[in-house]
Amino acid sequence: MTAERDRSAFSIRQTRRNILTTYAARLVGLLSLLVVLPLIIGKFGAEPTALYLLVTTIVALLQTDLGLMAGGVRSIGRSYVSGDERQLAADVATSHAFFACLALVSCALYCGVFAAFWDKIDMPVTLESTGRLLVMFGAMQLVLTIASTSIRQVLIAVGRLDTANGIVIVQATARLIGCVVITQFDVAIWALGAVDAAVSALALVASLLARRRIAPECAGRFRSVSAKAGRSMIRLNGSLLLLSISGLIVMQAGSLVVSATLPLAAVTAYAAGFRCYQACKEITNSLTAALLPAATRLDAEGRAAVLRTIYLKATAVAGAVQLAALIPVMAFATPILEIWLGERLDGAGSVTVLLLLSLVISNNHLVAIPLLTARGRVGAYALMHAVWALSAIGIGVFLAPRMGPEGMALGFCLPIVLLEAFYVWIVLDELNIRWREFGRQVLYPVILPSALAVVWCLSTSKWVEAEHIFRSLLIALSATAIFLLCYWKCGLSPTDRQQIKHLRLKSKGMPS
Numbered sequence: 001m002t003a004e005r006d007r008s009a010f011s012i013r014q015t016r017r018n019i020l021t022t023y024a025a026r027l028v029g030l031l032s033l034l035v036v037l038p039l040i041i042g043k044f045g046a047e048p049t050a051l052y053l054l055v056t057t058i059v060a061l062l063q064t065d066l067g068l069m070a071g072g073v074r075s076i077g078r079s080y081v082s083g084d085e086r087q088l089a090a091d092v093a094t095s096h097a098f099f100a101c102l103a104l105v106s107c108a109l110y111c112g113v114f115a116a117f118w119d120k121i122d123m124p125v126t127l128e129s130t131g132r133l134l135v136m137f138g139a140m141q142l143v144l145t146i147a148s149t150s151i152r153q154v155l156i157a158v159g160r161l162d163t164a165n166g167i168v169i170v171q172a173t174a175r176l177i178g179c180v181v182i183t184q185f186d187v188a189i190w191a192l193g194a195v196d197a198a199v200s201a202l203a204l205v206a207s208l209l210a211r212r213r214i215a216p217e218c219a220g221r222f223r224s225v226s227a228k229a230g231r232s233m234i235r236l237n238g239s240l241l242l243l244s245i246s247g248l249i250v251m252q253a254g255s256l257v258v259s260a261t262l263p264l265a266a267v268t269a270y271a272a273g274f275r276c277y278q279a280c281k282e283i284t285n286s287l288t289a290a291l292l293p294a295a296t297r298l299d300a301e302g303r304a305a306v307l308r309t310i311y312l313k314a315t316a317v318a319g320a321v322q323l324a325a326l327i328p329v330m331a332f333a334t335p336i337l338e339i340w341l342g343e344r345l346d347g348a349g350s351v352t353v354l355l356l357l358s359l360v361i362s363n364n365h366l367v368a369i370p371l372l373t374a375r376g377r378v379g380a381y382a383l384m385h386a387v388w389a390l391s392a393i394g395i396g397v398f399l400a401p402r403m404g405p406e407g408m409a410l411g412f413c414l415p416i417v418l419l420e421a422f423y424v425w426i427v428l429d430e431l432n433i434r435w436r437e438f439g440r441q442v443l444y445p446v447i448l449p450s451a452l453a454v455v456w457c458l459s460t461s462k463w464v465e466a467e468h469i470f471r472s473l474l475i476a477l478s479a480t481a482i483f484l485l486c487y488w489k490c491g492l493s494p495t496d497r498q499q500i501k502h503l504r505l506k507s508k509g510m511p512s
Contacts, residue, residue, distance in 0.1 A: 014159055019290040021165035026282040028169045032176040033275055038341045040192065041268070043183040050267040051123055051131055052189050054259055055138045056196070057271075058113060061252040062106040063145045067240025068098050069153045070292060070373050071233050076157035076218070077296050085217060090226035092154060092218045094233060097225050099150035103143050110142055122264050130188045137193030144200035151207035154218045159293055163210050171203040239379040243369075246385030253393055254408045261400045266347070270405040272337055273351030280326050281359055284318040284366045291367070295374035307371050308431045314367045316442045320491060322363055323446055324453070324483040328476035330356050331457035336476070338466035347405045354409035362416045364442065365423035372430060380426045384419055391415035445491030453483040 040049045072095035079088040114135050123131060152164040178195035185191075211218060258270045291310065298306050329336060333356075334349030341348075365381075372378045392412050399407030428438055456479050464472040488497065 014162070015290070015294050018159075018161035018165075018293070019287060021162040021169075022290045023286045025165035025168040025172070026286040029172040030279045030282055032172045032179075034279065034340065035176060036179045037272065037275060039179060039183050040189070041341060044189045046265045046268050047124065048127060048130065048189045050259075050264045050271075051121075051127055052134060052192060053255065053267055053271050054121070054264075055131075055134045055193065057252055057255045058110060059138045059142050059145075061248060061256075062110050063142050063149075064244060064248045065099070065146070065149050065153075066102065066248075067242075067244035068095065068102060069149060069156075070244075070370075071095075071240050072098075072153045073157045073292055074296050074374065074376075075229070075233055076154060077159075077293055080158050080215075080218075081297060087229070088217065089219075089221070089224040090229040091233075092220035093222060093224035094226055094229040095153065096150050096220045097222075097230075098233065099146060103146040106146060107139060107143055110139055121259070130190050133188075133190035134193045137190065137197045140197040141193070141200045144197065144204050148200065148204040148207050151204070151211050154211050154215060154220070155207070156293060158215045158218065160210075160214050161290055161293065163214060164207070167203055167206045167210065170206065171199055174202065175199045239382045240373065242382035243378055243385050246382065246389040249389040250385065250392055250412070253389070254396065254412055257393065257396045257400055258405050258408050261397065262404060266405050269345040269348040270351055270408060272341060272345055272348045273333075273355055273405070273409065276329060276333070276337070276352045277355035277359060280322060280329065280356060283322045283325060284363055287314055287318050288367055288370045292370040292373060295371050299374045304431065307374070308433055311367055311371055311427065311431055312433065312438070312441045315364060316445065318367060319363050319442060320446055320449070320483075320487050323360065323450055324480045324487070326356050326360060327450065327453045327483060328457055328479040331454070331461060331479070332464045332472065332476055335464050335466045335472055339469055339472065344466075350406045351409040354406065354413045358413040358416045361413075361420050362423075364420060365427060368423070368427035372427065375430070377430055381423065384423055384426070388415045388419055445487065448490050449483040449486035452486050453479045456482050 037049075040052065044052075072091070075091045076088065076095065079091045118131075121131075148167075152167065155161065155164040175195060178199065179192060182191045182195060254274060255267055255270055259267045291314070295307060295310070330353050333352040334344070337348050337352065338344045369378070369381065372381060392415055394411070395414055396408040396411030399411055401407070403410065424438065427433075428435065457475075460475045460478075464475055466472070
């Protein structure tokens with residue numbers, strides 16, 4: 001049974017499929033976000049859209065698994081590979097129990113937040129009834145999403161991240177279709193909240209059916225809950241909890257600070273820039289999400305050298321692809337946002353540039369998170385994330401009233417400029433990598449491609465205008481092409497290029 005599980009759940013082919021479907025799932029989700037926002041603004045206007053974004057931001061803030069998924073995947077994955085059915089049942093059931101507690105606490109916090117701050121939200125009286133319905137559907141979506149996450153972690157732990165991603169793709173597609181349909185009728189914006197809740201319910205049903213078909217032994221019955229398994233998870237989840245909460249605050253608190261210190265319309269400007277940030281961050285996040293199951297197995301086998309190679313290669317490639325996308329977006333942020341949203345939002349372009357600058361800097365530690373999680377050594381990263389979160393909030397609260405949404409974006413960016421070197425030092429020390437090697441494989445290869453792409457953007461910026469969409473898109477794509485071509489010729493070693501060609505031929509079934 002163990003050997004069979006090794007071959008089927010953690011083969012190279014399955015890992016490749018997991019990575020590709022993760023990118024596909026994130027791409028569909030991001031396309032959904034990019035399409036939905038301008039549709040909502042065009043249909044309902046800035047203030048109703050800002051109210052909807054506020055509710056969805058709080059839902060996103062509280063539905064985060066707080067490290068429970070990473071800890072659960074690690075524990076369930078080890079038990080699954082070992083073939084210990086009793087331990088597997090205990091790990092699955094105990095993890096489900098943690099998620100049930102999370103759902104109760106998150107729902108209570110959600111209701112408490114709106115009960116405490118409802119009167120402080122700057123909204124017209126005519127939106128109050130709509131706002132209450134949005135809050136109700138948001139609570140439903142919150143509970144259903146946490147329950148679905150608890151089931152999907154089992155699929156990920158047994159090596160079937162591709163199936164979990166398929167569910168996410170269908171969910172995002174259904175949400176997009178629902179949004180398009182809603183905007184064709186004369187209804188209030190609360191109907192979007194109803195669509196979100198209904199789609200979340202369908203995703204939960206699909207996750208349950210997939211788990212029953214793929215891993216029936218992972219049912220997670222209540223009688224299998226184990227105090228021993230709970231203590232083991234708590235030891236690991238303590239650091240993951242701090243890491244997750246801090247990361248959550250860093251990612252989501254910006255909209256809350258802007259909504260609390262500025263007029264409601266400013267939330268839309270910040271949210272537009274943050275959507276661009278999320279889109280570009282998924283280039284690396286999609287890769288890291290697929291690495292944890294494989295990294296857990298490699299660490300259990302004592303193959304630290306492979307983890308070292310994974311960190312350097314994955315960080316280098318993800319960073320290069322990310323820069324290829326980021327450079328034209330940063331250079332042409334204002335016209336790109338105007339093309340996307342159909343109108344110019346004050347401050348949105350500057351917010352986008354600052355947030356993406358922070359992403360360029362922080363990219364070097366993102367791949368390290370699943371590798372350190374697999375080794376159970378995320379404590380230092382958790383502390384660093386806490387410092388980043390507290391600093392970002394403090395600076396944002398101080399600067400937002402003085403600078404507008406750009407002040408919050410600057411508060412987001414400044415701490416990571418100072419902290420990133422410490423993040424990188426931690427992972428290099430853990431995996432026994434020298435700074436010289438890190439620079440040679442990750443940093444130096446992107447200098448020339450970046451310089452050429454920036455020169456191209458600066459020399460063509462006067463021709464990028466929202467009124468000329470095709471020409472602007474062509475110039476932006478040209479910058480990306482210049483970067484990638486230069487990186488292929490100058491940034492990759494001959495061995496790297498040969499390996500990529502070999503993988504392409506192998507994927508097509510041709511001899512290499």
